[in-house]
Amino acid sequence: MSAQPDSLAPNPLCRLWTRRSFGAGVLCAAPAWGWAQVATPLVMRVQAHDLARYQAYMAQRSPMDLDSMPRAGLTRHVAEMWLFKVAATMGGCGCSVQYQPYQADTTHARAIAEVVAGRLVSDPIAGFREDSRYAGQVGFSDAVLRGEDFLVGIYTHHSRADVLGAREVARLRELTYVIARSWEVDRRVLQAKGLRWIEADNWNSALRLIEARRADAILQPFSMQARRALAADGYEAAFVPVPGFMMRFGHSRHFTVSLRHPDGPALLQQINHGLRLLNERGFVQRLWLASGVIQADTRQFQEVA
Numbered sequence: 610m611s612a613q614p615d616s617l618a619p620n621p622l623c624r625l626w627t628r629r630s631f632g633a634g635v636l637c638a639a640p641a642w643g644w645a646q647v648a649t650p651l652v653m654r655v656q657a658h659d660l661a662r663y664q665a666y667m668a669q670r671s672p673m674d675l676d677s678m679p680r681a682g683l684t685r686h687v688a689e690m691w692l693f694k695v696a697a698t699m700g701g702c703g704c705s706v707q708y709q710p711y712q713a714d715t716t717h718a719r720a721i722a723e724v725v726a727g728r729l730v731s732d733p734i735a736g737f738r739e740d741s742r743y744a745g746q747v748g749f750s751d752a753v754l755r756g757e758d759f760l761v762g763i764y765t766h767h768s769r770a771d772v773l774g775a776r777e778v779a780r781l782r783e784l785t786y787v788i789a790r791s792w793e794v795d796r797r798v799l800q801a802k803g804l805r806w807i808e809a810d811n812w813n814s815a816l817r818l819i820e821a822r823r824a825d826a827i828l829q830p831f832s833m834q835a836r837r838a839l840a841a842d843g844y845e846a847a848f849v850p851v852p853g854f855m856m857r858f859g860h861s862r863h864f865t866v867s868l869r870h871p872d873g874p875a876l877l878q879q880i881n882h883g884l885r886l887l888n889e890r891g892f893v894q895r896l897w898l899a900s901g902v903i904q905a906d907t908r909q910f911q912e913v914a
Contacts, residue, residue, distance in 0.1 A: 651697070651704035653733050654720070658843070659686045660710045667691075673698065675892050678899045680833045682841060686734055688900040692753060692893065693733035693864060693880070700883030702876060708733070716811050718742070718791040727869030730876055735862035737794045743865060748877040750864035751884050754897060759858040760907050762837060762850030764829045766820040775851050781913045787815045787824035794860055795828060802856070802914065816848060828856060833901030855910040 655663075666682040672694050694706040711719075721736065723729040725746040735753050736743070763781055765772040775781050786806040788795040799806045807824055809815035818824040831837050831850065839845040866877040887893050897903040 648705040649703065651702065651706050651730075653693075653706060653708050653731065654711050654715075654723070654729060655690065655708050655733060656715055657710035659690065659734070660708050662840075663687045663690045663708065675887075675890065678895060680899050680901070683896075683900040684832060684840060685830050685900055685902050688896050688902070689735050689753065689862075689864075690733045692884075692887070692896060693731075695892075696750075696864075696880045696883030696887060697876065698883065699886050700879035700881065702879045706733075716789075716791070721865075724865055724867045725869075727867045727873075729867065730870040730872050731864060731866045731880075733864070736865050737860045738863060739794055739797065739860060741793060742791070746868055747865040748868055748873065750866070750877060750880050752861040752863055753884065753893065754862040754902065756859045756861040758897065758903050759860065759862070760831070760855045760903075760910075761828045761858045762831050762907075763826045763854055763856065763913065764839060764848045764850050765826045766816075767836075767847050767849050769819065769822075769825070772825050773849070773851055775854070778854070778911055778913050781826075781851065781854060784825035787818050787827050789815055798828065798856070798858055798860070804913075813844075816844065819848070826851070828858065830902045831855075831904055831907055833899070837901065853910050854913055855907050856913050 662682060662684060663686075666679075666687050670677060672691055675695065690708065697704065697706050717734065717736075720729070720732050720734065721740070721742050724732050725742070725744060727746075738749050763772075763784075767773075772784065782802075782804060784805070786799055786804055787809055788799070788806055789811050790808045796806065807818070809818055809824075815824070815827055819827060827848075829839060829848075829850075832839060834841050834846070836849045839848045864880055866880065867873045884893070894903075
């Protein structure tokens with residue numbers, strides 16, 4: 610995706626800029642749909658499977674086509690990657706956001722460390738303000754998903770009839786939940802609700818523990834896949850939520866931008882400007898509805914409080 614310059618004529622809202630990571634171009638402080646800019650690459654690293662899903666979802670469509678929002682394949686991570694790209698572009702970064710995969714399977718913990726250290730300017734997968742791993746070294750965007758809207762399902766392997774057959778909140782309070790060792794916000798949520806949990810090394814091992822019956826469930830956002838499964842294909846497609854129940858996760862999600870990176874402060878301002886424009890257009894709300902993270906009926910589910 611690249612933005613084509615309308616013109617390089619002088620514009621009082623724009624200034625020429627040169628950055629080590631962005632290159633050279635024209636940056637507009639208050640862009641609209643027709644701002645003048647020369648798009649330069651801004652490369653962001655993401656996990657290979659997230660990139661594959663994002664590319665499959667976008668297919669031949671432009672990310673700037675905000676009116677077309679098919680539900681099939683729109684996972685939470687795909688939604689965040691799309692939102693990040695559009696917010697940065699509309700906010701006036703003067704860049705073409707490009708996604709490349711990490712060369713090896715990479716945990717979100719490593720992505721956080723890269724941003725905190727300033728080796729990456731930002732992460733297109735949102736995080737939580739309360740996560741101590743950010744250690745005061747990042748700036749947080751405006752909320753991309755408000756805490757009051759963040760209801761999650763109680764996910765288990767489709768073979769776990771003992772869990773999926775639960776009909777009372779009391780039964781779900783007896784379960785053993787699993788979290789990755791670095792998920793301190795999930796730990797805080799479970800601890801506040803007085804629930805039991807065990808730790809796994811990472812995301813994949815957490816799911817394996819559920820299938821092996823060493824844990825029972827994991828908290829995850831709802832989706833629009835069949836049976837609200839975690840994904841449309843692959844191993845994650847085998848995990849579905851207990852019907853009719855939800856938890857309030859209660860923590861908002863934000864894009865994080867490195868304060869150590871020389872381009873961090875400017876990019877944070879641009880992302881926030883883009884998010885405000887997208888909220889005004891109703892795009893952000895439509896995105897979460899289309900992805901299934903927000904669903905009208907889940908608010909009527911029994912809450913495991």
